[in-house]
Amino acid sequence: MSSTLSPKHKRKPSTRRQRAPSHLPPRDAHEAALVAIRSFLKCHTSYDAFPVSFRLIVLDTKLNVKKALQCLLLNGVVSAPLWNSEKSAFAGMLTVLDIIHLIQYYYRTANYDYAAMDVETFRLESLRDIENELGVAQPPLVNEHPSSTLYDAAKKLIQTHARRLPLLDKDSATGHEVIVSVLTQYRLLKFIAINCHKEIHQLHMSLRNLKIGTFVSKDPATKDPHNPYHPIATATLDTPVFDVVHMFSERAISAVPIINEDGVVMNLYETVDVITLVRLGAYQSLDLKISEALNQRSPDFPGVVVCSPSDSLGTFLQLLKMRRVHRLVIVEGEEEERNGGKKGRLLGIITLSDILRYIIGISNMENVKEADEDVKASSSTTPDPSLNKSTSYKQEPPNLPTS
Template sequence: MQDATHRISETDIQISRHCISLFLSTHSAYDLLPELGKVIALDVNLPVKQAFHILYEQGIPVAPLWDSDRGQFVGVLSALDFILILRELGNHGLNLTEEELEKHTISAWKEGKQQLCKQMDAHGRPFQRGLIHACPYDSLKDVALKILQNEVATVPIIHASSHDGSFPQLLHLASLSGILKCICRHFRHSSSSLPILQQPVCKIRLGTWVPKLGDPNGRPLAMLRPNASLSSALSLLVEARVSSIPIVDDNDLLLDTYSRSDITALAKNRAYALIHLDEMSIHQALQLGQDANFPYGFFNGHRCQMCLRSDSLQKVMERLANPGVRRIIIVEAGSKHVEGIISLSDVFRFLLG
């Protein structure tokens, strides 16, 4: 629950939104392309087992899919796909075995996923077919809206060499983090043109906060204890439509987070073939991908990015603009008691109005 007093004026909000909208509308996806870098794509005929290991070894949560028969990029494979595979096999009493992963290609999984997602979508929204992508000449605003409206983490930037779309070139994977970095860089030395930047986040209608007692409009914040099962964490990620869950102790003090991308840690030493989702705890699952000397996320700067309710919006935006950071957890000063969470999508929905 946010403080109701001394909120920023609606006029200042609109002035700031107009400046940001103008900047995003006049800059293109080309501004996101790094001078150096690589983009990894996977062939749709690759076995799921190999794809799982590639994502883990490369430290990436998503990769575009290439169909050599059609000569096109046809989709993406993400950490969410592996979560859905785990849950689907679990629902049929199967483990994520070497055999199951070896005999299923990415293409076969994607075809089966279409029916699965139709069954899962209780909101009645149509299942998105094909590849959601952007062109290098698309404005940053269009790219951001495409990410928000389709509820995806990244959008491939693809340049076609001919009018019929043949010979496509994969240039980059655009994310809200990259777009936010452009905003922060542009306005860093002219923050006076954005009145909202110096406002404390508690004074802005932003993010999800732990509701106070008696608040009928409060939305519950999804949190789990470290001894909860990995199965419960994966179910919550899917059903609550969130990308990360704060892991807290019995007093709701922050210990760590479990994110969709953490699922790829099960590829380490073939852990997926050795565990049962209901028997492995979140704490055990997180240890697979962490240094054994540092069992909780406070020692990993990217895992548990925190802020205080008194921190400015600019400070939160600067942190979210760092690669690999997708949400900031709001904690109470001194105690690390979880008070809320602000994601990249929360910031963009606020900035774009």
């Protein structure tokens, strides 16, 4: 972006102090930045990542699914902690994926009219039975104390493959559990992006070299003749919505790239798009083509965030400070096009889970102890409260809303 100054106004000389160049080699500077970020996370608790003001939506497990879904949509969130009022205890999380499982169950076992009636009385406490019926993995019943370090919270998110971590405390008077807040991957990574300015600028290695995320397989031994973009699930504008719903449920993913015949990314279909159809009561719309379903998408959809393999991790974290991003779709860029590729063709996907796992430095939880030894006990980086705190926070703020 450029700007033009009037001839009557002369640009004042900059008084901003220039950052001293790093004397470390590029790779060493990158690794040093990662160690500094891990040290920073070890010195700050989940409390530090809390905004000044936020809303927490908690749903009773006795609530029926329809009312729970209405509550989520009215409050602009896509997940909420569940509370067992009989036991006065935390009972897990309600997420969009739970609703996806329920939709798939009804689609397989009953007609739409039955689904529309049953969803009026179906209670949240029965969702686990649906997952058992479908044979899909149940979400981990994990939580953490708000005073735990952000590093420990991040490790638990990685270990359990969870996208959000409920933070629980004890009521000193009754001894009962109290749900304080929910720490999401997005909130944790944004906290890093806001406070670790110097370190982010040093994360300049390209995504191609870092090899994080899921990429289209080039190994003939692992090629899928039915999906040339294996192991990434893809769809076209002519794919029925329910085929994508099946991918969401079976693979426990939240988005599928929509590509054309050349593999160029045209759009992204997300779990929240399915919820939009359910909110309209359009269960039969699951037979629609993706192209038709996209016409009913909320105008608030932020669009698809794409990048090329030559972009850096630091660039992504800087972007995270400015807008809500939950995944990057990696496509062929100008460099690939010069080598005979197709600009915009799907190469891979990087999720927040991939980014967080890389930053923490744990690809296998057996290496947690080893990673801990690399983290120093103190950090010179202190959080900037004015930047971190937002005016209002909705638990797991949405993309559409989003997850």
